[in-house]
Amino acid sequence: MADLGPTTASDPAYERFARLVKAYLGVPVALVSFVGDDGQRLPGALGLPEPWQSRRGTPLSHSFCKHVVAEDRPLVVSDSRTVDFLQDNLAIPDLNVIAYAGYPLHDLQGRAVGSLCAIDGEPRAWIERELAVLEDLALACASEVQLREAGDTATTAVATATRREAHAQILLALSDAFTQTRTPDDVLDAVQRAAADVAGAARSSVALAHPERGSLSWVRHAVVPGAPESIWADEPLNRTESPAVRAVVSGRPLFFDDAEAMGAAFPRVAGVGGPGAAAFLPLTTSTATLGAILLRWHEPRVLTSSIRDLLVTLASDASTALERAHLLQSRSDVARTLQAAMLSQLPEPTGVDLDAVYLPAEVTEQVGGDWYDAMELADGGFAIVVGDVTGHDMPAATRMGQLRSMLRALLWEHDKPPSMVLELLDQANVGTGLEATATAFLARLEPPTASGVRRLTWASAGHPPAFVRRASGACVVLDARPGLPLGFIPERERHDHVVELAPGDTLVVYTDGLLERRVESMRDSIAAAAAVVAGLSDLGAAAVVEALGPTGDRRDDVVVLSLAIHA
Template sequence: MADLGPTTESDPVYDRFARLVHAYLGVPVALVTFVGADGQRFPGAVGLPEPWQSLRGTPLSHSFCQHVVAQDRPLVVSDARTVDLLRDNLAIPDLDVIAYAGYPLRDLQGRAVGSLCAIDGTPREWTPDQLAVLEDLALACASEVQLREAAALAADAVRTADRRAEHGQVLLAMSDAFTQTLTPDEVLDAVQRVATEVAGAARASIGIVHPERGALTWARHAAVPGAPVTLWDDEPLSRAESPAVQVVMSGRPLFFDDATTMSEAFPIVAGVGGPGAAAFLPLTTSTATLGGVLLRWHEPRVVDDELRDLLVTLASDASIALERAQLLQRRRDVAHTLQSAMLSHLPSPAGVTLDAVYLPAEVTEQVGGDWYDAMELPDGGFALVVGDVTGHDMRAATRMGQLRSMLRTLLWEHDRPPSRILELLDGINTGTGLEAMATVLLARVEPPTDDGVRTLTWSCAGHPPALLHRAADGTVELAGRPDLPIGFMPDRERHDHEVRLAPGDTLVLYTDGLLERRTESLRTSIDAAARRLAVLPDLGARSLVDALGPTGDRRDDVVVLTLCLGPR
């Protein structure tokens, strides 16, 4: 079948220019033509024979306009059959083009892209007035061409701006997702979430480098139907034929538009994971090689520059977040070990059951200034302490350790009531330059009388009051007058308070993290805890935390120390 050239739609504006040429010059055919590699198109056309009028296009073998464009000047001939350049053009027999006058249409850069032309099927001498009219109409038509080009450029600019804005929002959301992470597990979860929700991947798997083992361990991986069970085994870092290992060791990402391309580069993964596109991204920082991320899509797709930039940014953000989380984890591990080492091993005084629990805050470094202590004294009694140094970090933990050691020394060296011991502690705290700010409740339990009753003497340095569950008479609050916390005014006098403990009674000391709530005052929480304590069947320290402590993430450390006269 003969090549009929391109087909195009009619354009009302360009048709209007063709009609003006047809009317003003009195020609049977008038065209607005544009030339391309595949032929010429007539969005504006009047009077062409069929099928050309309907097709509105011809191959270049039928084009006079191509010469107007190539030479960037008007082409005016009275009889094309006598012109060497045109006599063999198929427009003469097929479109009946004999006389032709065409003026160039130029774009915004001044390049000829088409022509406005008048055509007659018989030889014709074009008058200067006709050519002047045709030139003016061509200039007007060229203005339309340029306006449309400018509008298209503006629309492209808007689309580009929209894409950039959308891309910026995506990057912001991605950055925010990683900023919120605190632990390595949270980072790995965020990588998988961002890879699927933002990058559109069907699944994401993450390998972590273990230099000491010389291996890449797949810490996160998605199920791959039909894959062998060995797919997610540790990979030696010497396994150069593995794309994941190569990416990790080189620090350069790999992108594949489909599984076939990936299999040609790495035969080891042939037939695994379906036909879709793949990306391998290194997790590296300036100081460490952390691992790699494997992304797979269900279908082949072109991994274009925009997607590559997004994936590289994903890997960069994830690397920074993972390195930070690993450092924080190591710091938390060290700090938690330090904190645990500073918590006392509870003694076992005759006739008394002691129990304690310390739980770190879950939204900080998991260390802080809360502590408990219990120690037997030379005279046969023993001391109980709960305290809370201001802060939830390593500094608070170290100050707590120093304050605790000072207090233990003072309790052993001085047979004084709790108020005097706290006065001495406050003076040493200031005098040595430690200057810790802390609340403390210090209690001294005397040896029992013949009927098993013990005297409890306590002094409170700004600490929440202890609760006493009477075996035979409900729960009361030990609401003696509180003095100022340690570290405020060391010269102020402190006060002692006394109560008798009978067999079966349970004393509960705690830090404010047990009862503090955002929605109510500490006073309200203490009153509610006293009521709950009266009916709880188990008054062990951990059971009290479960029953009275905060729900959800703990925003503060929690300490509970209980004393029960007799077995609990």
Template sequence: MSASLPAEADEAFDRFCRLAQRQLGAPVVLASLISQEGQVIPGAVGLAPDLDAARALPLTLSLCQHVVADASPLISQDARLDPRLSDSGAVRELGFVAYAGFPIVDERDQVVGSLCALDVEPREWAEDDLAVLLDLAEACSSELRLRGERERARRAQQQATRSYRQSGLLLLLSDAFQDALTVRDVARTAARVAATGLGTAFTGLAALERDGKSLSYISMDAFTGDDVERWRRTRLTDDRPIAHVARTRTALFYEDRAALIADFPVVEQMEFMGEARAFLPLVSQHRLIGVLGIGWLQQRSFDDDNRTIKTALAAYTAQALERAQLLEERRDVARTLQDAMLTALPQPEHLAMAAHYLPAGRADRVGGDWYDAVVLPGGSVAVMVGDVTGHDMDAAARMGQLRSTLRAFAWDRPDLPSTWLARLDHAIKGLGLGTVATALAGRIDRVDGGYRLHWSSAGHPPPVLVRPGAGAWALGGHGANDLLLGINPQRARRDHVDDLLPGDTVLLHTDGLVERRGRPLQESLDTLTATAGRLSHLPPDKLVRALTDELVGGQPSDDTALLAVQLRHCPGDAEVTPPGT
């Protein structure tokens, strides 16, 4: 076994380690790969300077080697009490005591490393901590697999160029799959390539399901009739051509419909277009991942060269399909992680709150926007939204830092929102977070039978007040914005005060909801207030969905976060005098 990454810092794996450290609070987190020569550490946070510079350890100092050897997690509250671990140099020389590590798996499904958290004191690992560590280890595995697949695809393309130099047209089209990031992208690209290079009339891509016992068509374009859905899914044991190809991993070629029906009578029940058919197994690393069906409207003969070109098409499709599946797996893990960081909103008796988040990134499907709400010790409620530059895992990591720090400042000292933002601005510089962000923080108090909102903006769009029967409008007016976070923490910040009524709804949003290229911002803000006023009868959970559907749709060009807070009338409640007024 050999590690597939050099002994040097890797930004992607460092990022996963930073995410784990923020969630677990462990002093050291490592993403390590094990080989016979030793342990390389592409991802690390908290290492001593000399180890961080070397990014490598001998196996005598490695606890991660046990995760690889056992191909299973290793959890220890106190390694000094574990006979298997107590003599390790990591314990005796480096002083590590508590250890929690989960396997990192490569593209061959082999355990090659570990994502681990270490502590110099005994520690009982919480279930939530271990769940976060497991999710991030799976994200590390997806990253490693994706890199392996990219390298293998590069080598395969070079080999294909040498082997199929005579098939120039298909090879020229091979780069068409480079931008296919989803399974549906792969299906559409395969259809386009087959139509351009082979003159096909239709293409069907059937992917192997996770249970390994069935295939499902991504699209049903080749089928006609009212009951096409009955043919979408095929068990590998069925007497259908794609099932036969999946079982045998051998391509089938039919010059016309009659020849196909002769071998597979069930096909006669299907309503489909055309005559000639070819069914090609999609195999990668000796593993079946699907079947590609291509067809022509007329009869067609298949000579050896003809079949070779189609086999090459299947190879490109298989590589692209596997890469897309790995990307979708990575997106699922990343989105799960972001959902975990965007905790559930509190629901105090006098407020109804709902939020909606849409990421813009095509790759990770995560981003730097956030929303939050916290019930403060005195009964007031802090509400916040923010926007960190970027649409990827790095932006999500920095978002998690700022969000957690801001909610801690609000809870620790529940005074005025401007002081929370000022403290956060100083923390960005003092902790070396190195980021620029916008944010808006507010504090809602009950007072004199109504409500009062104190709020402060760091370069962020203003809150919108929605009042049933009266419409909606932006609060603050011109000049309500202060400087963005992360630029000059010495600049003073201001608070704004608005008195509100029971039944009002306050909307806090990020700029992805309103900013559009080539359109004046004020025009977009006017559209937001007009739409919010028209939808003022909706409760918060339906209002946030309806607003994002109308203003953004399903394909946002920027990350979008929207928080709605409706002020309720609660008879008999004691009035709350807001602090700091």
């Protein structure tokens, strides 16, 4: 008997889309079609000849939709008999498909899975308005496809959650335990606690895989009475007679209700560790196999499906936490290296002591947008800058690095006062598309006069005011009205200000993370800080941070730069 393809039930929602296509485009046949290995299913179909209309399905030999799905793009033909790859399709003689216009339907992953199509039994020149309507209807139909898929996913998730309801409190405690971990050692500690507290295991051990070395290393292991320490030696990943290696390589857990069953399956470990039950759980994620957990109980026990589900969940949570911990450690290492590379080695200009410190926020990736810089200029002048790019994470550090490099180039190339350099910087910031928002304090220090006094010309782009602690002990706040921060209105004119620094005077510049407090305004913090600075005997950057910096976890980066004129 000839293959007639699958049969499909009529679907009211998809039938509605077929009716809309037929009505708006005036075609005799309209289909909602889905392609699978078994053929073409038509839950929405109008106008097909029998037996296809009743069956609502055809073999792939009768499908134009398969081309729409394969190419993931519309297929529009006026006369299929003249198209090379269509002219032998059995839909032409059996279904009278002459003119065809089909648009793809996509699932939640963006894959083409079917088509919404209009069909005419006569040659037809499709007009732009008709195709636009068909495209819009196809997008709406795809939404229905995706909504159903999302609903199926949600139903599956609910069913899974229901099956695990008996373990809800245990799983919550387990999740909390791993959520609190930050380092790989934290995760390994949590695994061993959970093995005892949640799974009731007498002993637990953890091995990590090293694919580059081709081995499995037991980084945590319990003492096994009567067994030599050599049982914990590294194991080659090709030693499949080892149950731990087998679990790692296969990615599947191994459960044994007693030691006899384990020894029968793996003679190499027969008699090791007592008579109790055992479980070998692979630590796997969607991207990697990380290792394995070994659990042992003192006595034989039936590891029911409920217990096995719990143990698999333990391993899954541990795998996610371990991968996250490795990622955090890697990001932290990269972040610190990046930040260190972008912080300047301070020069040692004659007659000036420069000191600076950068402290990252303690609640993020330990890298951010605060920076300091100091450089001797081509014309003999000397410049310092402290800036703060919005954010305290890796993207902020990246924008900071670009802004800092722009500023260094402008300072070297242009013999201009700080206000004009900031204007040029802001124009370049916006004009190049960087568009970083930042505050900055930029100053130029001139050579000393005969009396040792040095002129400091400065400009501020929305930055907190600097302090000048005089040799006499008085503290002056450089609180002239600041300009706008960078990244807002680059055409806005900026202004310079001048202060004279005598021998023994010290300039202290900082970012707002030094003074930000939840319980007081920034204005009050600045006034209080000025009083503290006036009384400090040590105005090195680290001493200023110790005297003024926030207590507890820093929620923002902190930079302090001090410039002292030799007495």
